[in-house]
Amino acid sequence: MIGTPPRQGASRRGFLGAAAGTLGGAMLAGTAGATPPPLMHGPGLATEPFHGAHQSGITTPAQRHVYFVAFDIVTDKRSDVQDLLRRWSEDAARLTAGLPLAGADSADQAPVDSNEAAGLGPQRLTLTIGFGAGLFARDGVDRFGLAARRPEALIDLPRFNGDQLLPEKTGGDLCVQACADNAQVAMHAARHLARVGYGVVQPRWAQAGFGAGAKPGETPRNLMGFKDGTMNPDPRDPGAMAHHVWVGDEGGWMKGGSYLVARPIRIALEHWDRMKLGFQEQVVGRHKASGAPLGGMHEFEPMKLDATDADGNFIIPENSHARLGAPEINDGAQILRRAYSYDNGLAHIAERWPPWRQGMFMDAGLLFLAWQRDPRSGFVKIFENMAKFDMMNQFVTHIGSGLFACPPGARPGGFVGETLFAA
Amino acid sequence: MIGTPPRQGASRRGFLGAAAGTLGGAMLAGTAGATPPPLMHGPGLATEPFHGAHQSGITTPAQRHVYFVAFDIVTDKRSDVQDLLRRWSEDAARLTAGLPLAGADSADQAPVDSNEAAGLGPQRLTLTIGFGAGLFARDGVDRFGLAARRPEALIDLPRFNGDQLLPEKTGGDLCVQACADNAQVAMHAARHLARVGYGVVQPRWAQAGFGAGAKPGETPRNLMGFKDGTMNPDPRDPGAMAHHVWVGDEGGWMKGGSYLVARPIRIALEHWDRMKLGFQEQVVGRHKASGAPLGGMHEFEPMKLDATDADGNFIIPENSHARLGAPEINDGAQILRRAYSYDNGLAHIAERWPPWRQGMFMDAGLLFLAWQRDPRSGFVKIFENMAKFDMMNQFVTHIGSGLFACPPGARPGGFVGETLFAA
Numbered sequence: 010m011i012g013t014p015p016r017q018g019a020s021r022r023g024f025l026g027a028a029a030g031t032l033g034g035a036m037l038a039g040t041a042g043a044t045p046p047p048l049m050h051g052p053g054l055a056t057e058p059f060h061g062a063h064q065s066g067i068t069t070p071a072q073r074h075v076y077f078v079a080f081d082i083v084t085d086k087r088s089d090v091q092d093l094l095r096r097w098s099e100d101a102a103r104l105t106a107g108l109p110l111a112g113a114d115s116a117d118q119a120p121v122d123s124n125e126a127a128g129l130g131p132q133r134l135t136l137t138i139g140f141g142a143g144l145f146a147r148d149g150v151d152r153f154g155l156a157a158r159r160p161e162a163l164i165d166l167p168r169f170n171g172d173q174l175l176p177e178k179t180g181g182d183l184c185v186q187a188c189a190d191n192a193q194v195a196m197h198a199a200r201h202l203a204r205v206g207y208g209v210v211q212p213r214w215a216q217a218g219f220g221a222g223a224k225p226g227e228t229p230r231n232l233m234g235f236k237d238g239t240m241n242p243d244p245r246d247p248g249a250m251a252h253h254v255w256v257g258d259e260g261g262w263m264k265g266g267s268y269l270v271a272r273p274i275r276i277a278l279e280h281w282d283r284m285k286l287g288f289q290e291q292v293v294g295r296h297k298a299s300g301a302p303l304g305g306m307h308e309f310e311p312m313k314l315d316a317t318d319a320d321g322n323f324i325i326p327e328n329s330h331a332r333l334g335a336p337e338i339n340d341g342a343q344i345l346r347r348a349y350s351y352d353n354g355l356a357h358i359a360e361r362w363p364p365w366r367q368g369m370f371m372d373a374g375l376l377f378l379a380w381q382r383d384p385r386s387g388f389v390k391i392f393e394n395m396a397k398f399d400m401m402n403q404f405v406t407h408i409g410s411g412l413f414a415c416p417p418g419a420r421p422g423g424f425v426g427e428t429l430f431a432a
Numbered sequence: 433m434i435g436t437p438p439r440q441g442a443s444r445r446g447f448l449g450a451a452a453g454t455l456g457g458a459m460l461a462g463t464a465g466a467t468p469p470p471l472m473h474g475p476g477l478a479t480e481p482f483h484g485a486h487q488s489g490i491t492t493p494a495q496r497h498v499y500f501v502a503f504d505i506v507t508d509k510r511s512d513v514q515d516l517l518r519r520w521s522e523d524a525a526r527l528t529a530g531l532p533l534a535g536a537d538s539a540d541q542a543p544v545d546s547n548e549a550a551g552l553g554p555q556r557l558t559l560t561i562g563f564g565a566g567l568f569a570r571d572g573v574d575r576f577g578l579a580a581r582r583p584e585a586l587i588d589l590p591r592f593n594g595d596q597l598l599p600e601k602t603g604g605d606l607c608v609q610a611c612a613d614n615a616q617v618a619m620h621a622a623r624h625l626a627r628v629g630y631g632v633v634q635p636r637w638a639q640a641g642f643g644a645g646a647k648p649g650e651t652p653r654n655l656m657g658f659k660d661g662t663m664n665p666d667p668r669d670p671g672a673m674a675h676h677v678w679v680g681d682e683g684g685w686m687k688g689g690s691y692l693v694a695r696p697i698r699i700a701l702e703h704w705d706r707m708k709l710g711f712q713e714q715v716v717g718r719h720k721a722s723g724a725p726l727g728g729m730h731e732f733e734p735m736k737l738d739a740t741d742a743d744g745n746f747i748i749p750e751n752s753h754a755r756l757g758a759p760e761i762n763d764g765a766q767i768l769r770r771a772y773s774y775d776n777g778l779a780h781i782a783e784r785w786p787p788w789r790q791g792m793f794m795d796a797g798l799l800f801l802a803w804q805r806d807p808r809s810g811f812v813k814i815f816e817n818m819a820k821f822d823m824m825n826q827f828v829t830h831i832g833s834g835l836f837a838c839p840p841g842a843r844p845g846g847f848v849g850e851t852l853f854a855a
């Protein structure tokens with residue numbers, strides 16, 4: 010046999026060489042190929058840490074692609090769940106570092122690695138794990154002895170005006186957000202975690218998404234053609250993150266974690282595309298090209314919410330998206346959005362709003378992923394008004410929803426969720 | 433108003449400057465922003481030609497992303513169709529070159545450009561247009577006076593063993609294949625062509641896809657984890673392309689064109705992932721890590737189809753995918769595959785093969801896009817046997833299908849389809 014499995018403690022360079030060898034060709038028993046392929050190179054090699062005080066994938070600069078998957082837990086044994094979280098954390102630490110998965114292949118077993126990401130590099134992969142309400146109790150049953158530890162902040166989200174939530178895109182006892190700069194790397198990682206979870210968890214819903222790939226420092230555009238994320242708090246500002254994103258001392262085992270609201274939001278792109286430019290800008294409250302607030306010149310200048318035109322009407326309309334989302338209107342509430350677009354081709358859809366048509370439409374929109382310290386003072390606070398009054402609601406439909414408590418990061422040798430299970 | 437619309441005849445550099453200005457911020461009536469954003473830079477700037485003897489997107493080195501869409505024609509007027517093809521060709525020439533679309537925005541009209549690709553660059557965008565049988569006649573009606581010009585090679589594909597074609601993923605009177613190195617750029621281009629076709633065409637089915645992003649010169653892996661495309665004829669070999677891909681003198685108005693078979697093929701990834709490595713390699717007929725034929729050492733070495741083991745069994749099994757696809761088995765037939773993976777999240781699926789289960793499964797697989805001079809001696813020739821005998825059929829299901837006659841490339845000032853409509 011050519012090559013040996015990488016061992017803990019090898020140098021980083023050694024690990025990467027072994028990684029390339031394992032995944033690329035030289036290690037499989039009975040497989041030909043005497044020369045290991047060259048080391049990976051280029052931007053695919055960049056990594057994000059897995060271990061730390063916080064999970065990665067939250068304040069990490071957004072990668073190009075996401076694969077989000079929510080799972081139902083199908084076991085009744087607490088140890089199964091804990092073992093899986095440990096396995097997920099171990100494998101996630103390897104995948105995110107570009108290391109081969111533990112174990113050697115043989116012809117008589119299913120491969121350790123499904124292999125479609127072989128040679129592509131870690132691609133800044135992050136794997137972020139979260140807990141839905143069903144981990145703590147389902148149908149009133151405390152399956153895992155965790156019911157008493159359900160955080161108060163892990164509420165059942167209220168029904169918002171306009172919600173059209175499909176059961177097959179809603180909920181989940183666990184979730185994994187896999188982000189990477191390569192779509193196949195993100196999908197591979199999520200698929201691997203699903204695969205090692207057979208018998209313990211079962212995928213419930215999933216959605217792949219992509220970012221625009223704007224240049225560094227530029228705000229990417231979403232499928233409505235507008236810049237999206239201008240108002241985000243700055244993930245590089247620890248104070249802002251401590252205030253708006255990371256759970257503090259109030260959180261017990263969730264301290265250092267964050268709450269994720271995940272919602273696929275379909276956008277009626279065909280409808281939107283026929284709207285006049287001026288109306289689109291009224292709906293958003295910003296100029297389409299520059300991203301500046303209506304009446305303004307530059308993307309990042311403050312919104313003048315009180316400014317009126319000659320007739321006394323607000324220049325940034327009362328029911329515009331930007332106004333309704335502004336911290337000034339929401340007692341200072343802010344959430345950290347890490348939104349991706351999604352695109353599942355076409356689907357048969359009946360519109361509930363004008364033009365009330367049926368047919369094949371783009372099954373595309375926004376995979377809304379928003380992080381916050383507490384959803385009650387974050388997403389719920391902001392979205393309650395928006396769901397009622399936002400002019401944008403003519404064009405968007407929330408078709409799924411999940412709220413997940415994402416624990417603090419794992420320590421080396423530990424696992425995500427240790428603060429919950431170990432206590 | 434700041435800036436002026438770009439004009440025909442401006443220099444390329446002028447165009448790009450104007451493009452950045454238009455799309456990026458400075459031109460919209462009533463929109464602020466005195467300084468045009470900087471020119472686009474980096475790899476996003478690379479372009480592929482639109483005009484030429486052949487359409488691009490066929491022998492073009494595969495881009496990272498595809499958005500494929502098939503349309504029904506909803507008009508009965510021949511001139512509507514011809515006008516649309518001219519408009520598509522004009523806009524495609526601009527989009528692929530990174531130029532702004534013709535026309536200036538005003539607040540009182542829908543925007544010329546939906547804008548989500550603003551600033552991202554052309555990203556090697558190609559737009560490839562094809563004609564389905566329905567352009568020539570539908571339900572026996574010669575809607576556009578083109579029935580007599582339907583090429584013999586534009587057959588109705590036979591029903592293949594195992595086909596489970598969904599009507600909503602099958603057929604189409606016209607198609608557009610948009611490929612680019614950025615997902616949002618590919619989708620934007622397809623969406624734009626759909627948008628300018630309102631009232632003439634209506635999207636019938638669509639599928640986004642992604643490539644692995646392998647390093648140049650390496651064969652990418654598909655979602656089964658195997659290298660995919662090793663046996664392709666070399667697109668850089670004009671002789672091979674003339675023989676296998678481009679329609680010759682036999683084709684009349686199709687001379688210089690090519691036939692596209694487009695099929696979304698679902699892969700039962702969860703099932704596949706549980707198979708032993710040795711069995712996976714028997715199914716494919718190749719080693720998973722190296723891509724070498726079974727019994728071989730290197731990806732590109734010839735398959736020894738006659739080699740047997742000590743018991744007299746073929747080393748490359750009789751019903752393996754690689755053997756059944758080999759030119760030696762198919763009277764020399766070869767097709768040029770430009771396959772992408774697709775991933776629509778999860779779907780409710782009932783398996784027709786073992787393990788006969790129902791539930792939520794990955795709605796993912798291969799968007800098979802194969803080019804050939806004549807489908808009768810190309811895809812049909814190769815796939816008839818494969819559909820019956822390929823061991824891989826346990827894991828893959830063809831869920832949609834289209835066959836499209838893709839005409840030769842347009843000349844500058846002309847349009848794709850001119851050879852058909854002008855004669």
